[in-house]
Amino acid sequence: MKRILGLLTLISLFFSFLPNAFASETNQPAIRVNYQGKALAFEVPPVLEVGSVLVPFRGVFEEFGLTVSWESSNKRVTGTNDAVKIDMSIGKKTVLVNNEQKLLEVEPKIIDGNTMVPLRFVSESMGKVVTWDPATNSVDIVDKFSVKPTVPNYGGESYYPTNFSNQLGRTNPYMYERDGYLFLFWSEELKSGPFVDFYCSIADLNNRKWVYQNNHFKYVKKETSAFQYFFYENSLYWRTQDGVLKSSIDGTGSVTQDVYVARKFNQREKEIMSAVRYDDGKVGVILGAKNSVSLYTEEATNGLLDIKDLNNILFENSNSNTQYIINRSSKKIHIISNNTAKQLDYETGQINFDEKGKDKIEKLKGTSFTQPFYYRDKLYYLYQEGQDRRAKIGMIDDSLRNEEMAVINFVAPYNLSDYKVTINEKEFHLWRNTEFSRLPAIDFTNIVR
Structure with a gap:
């Protein structure tokens, strides 16, 4: 009998703890x-x-x-x-x-x-x-990003409305976004003489309408056999016999007076001439023949600094898509060309090498990527890789570290190299040059951050 009473006591003690145990579970705050x-x-x-x-x-x-x-x-x-x-x-x-x-x-x-x-x-x-x-x-x-539906034929009409079926030549415009405007630049060489016509179309991004279409804003004579030009941001740069001139246009279509960015006589040798970023985003020009390259700016038209290049790395990688960034604190030039990034020490003239003595190269990620774009002292690009065809954001910093920053739920219907990317505080803009009703047109995809 005592054993039965003892067992009943143990059972009652056991069950006396159960309500508290259940309460501790049910009293946990809901997620x-x-x-x-x-x-x-x-x-x-x-x-x-x-x-x-x-x-x-x-x-x-x-x-x-x-x-x-x-x-x-x-x-x-x-x-x-x-x-x-x-x-x-x-x-x-x-x-x-x-x-x-x-x-x-x-x-x-x-x-x-x-x-x-x-x-x-x-x-x-x-x-x-x-x-x-x-x-x-x-x-x-x-949501980190919100992808809006692609808008075909941006602005509702062609940026070059007289070029039916590309009879005036196929355009591949340079694109740049600034202060709420999209700028498109392209050129046409005249057959009647050593002249080049430059055109610009401008869209107001707020109302998504073209402000100017096929606006002829510059007429330039080729003064030298080594004539070169390039577009950068909202400006045209071109080589003359005694230097490099620059002309800019704003969203209202106003064109500035020509100003010298570099004063250097042409020596009839093959030259490198390209825009370069330096000192937290300022824009200058690197110009010169082999073993005689310098950085020039509007404030230092006779040269801000000389660039030593023992292995002619600048010339090896020079093409219309190459981007240069000068970091004066580290004495380095970052060279981003095609799908690679390199560094040149402009004081010693040596490129960075890896442990095997080969050029130290950082490759852009992915198998398809956009041209890198500059934003807040860094270079970014979109890329695709592997089975996951969504676009990813890559970033290259001052040490040539190449990192994946984010994934965007956007699968580009075309190769990413077909797109030009512009960026502002809140949005990524993807622009693609195409045709609509047999006229040059722009497709637009807005990615909101």
Whole structure:
């Protein structure tokens, strides 16, 4: 009898602890999930497992615009849209994102009959930013980028409305964005003499209309056999017998007086002449023949500094798409040409070498990429690589470190090299030169940050 009473006492003591245990579970604050500032409601509450928040797969996939499918035979869940495909299997930490294998910290699970997936992984795979606030037990998710539908035939008409079927020549305009205007520049060489005509079309980005179309803004004579020119930002630079002249145009179509950027007589040798960034974004010109190259500016038309180049690296990499950045604190010139980046010490004249004695080269990421674009002292570019065809943002810093910065849910219908990228505080703008109704036209894709 005493043994029975003792057993009953133990059982009563055991059950006396259960209400407190259940209370500690049910009294835990609920996990809140906010997307773009809006609270999300799920069929069952999110749960926290090993530091990861799991949510019902259908609710989060559909909230992010993914079409959902479930294969009960192999317990696989899939979410797809035009840019992303996510394949997950219950109980497995390996997952496919656009056919590229990734590894999860916590595998998808079935909890009380509900398929639960890791919220952070799904969100970040969609290019979103996720933060966890332990004070409020909440997850905040925001879109890092929003891709707007591509606008064909920007401005509703051609930037060159008299060039039917390219009878006046196929244009491949230089593009630049500044102060709310898009500038397109191109040239046409005259057959009647040593002259070049320069044209410009200007669009107002606020009302998306062309302000000027096929505006003839400059007529230049080739004064020397080594005549060169280039467009940079909203300006034209060209070589004369005694230097380099510059002419600029603003959004109203006003053209500045010609000003010298460099005063250097042409020596009838092959020269390099290109725009260069220096001192936190200022623009100058590097000019000269082999073993006699200098940086020139409007304030120092006789030369701001001399550039030593023992191996003629500047000439090896010189083409219309090459970009140069001078860092005067490190005495380096960054040379970005085609899909490579190099560094030249302009005081010693030596290029950087790797441990095998080869030129130290940093290659742009991906198999398809845009021309790098300069923004806030760094070079950025968009690229695609591997099975995941979404555009990614790459960045090259002063030390030639080449990093992936972000993924954009945009799959370019054409090779990324066909696009010109401009950037402002809030948006990336992708411009593509094409044709519309047999006239030169621009397609526009807006990516909002």
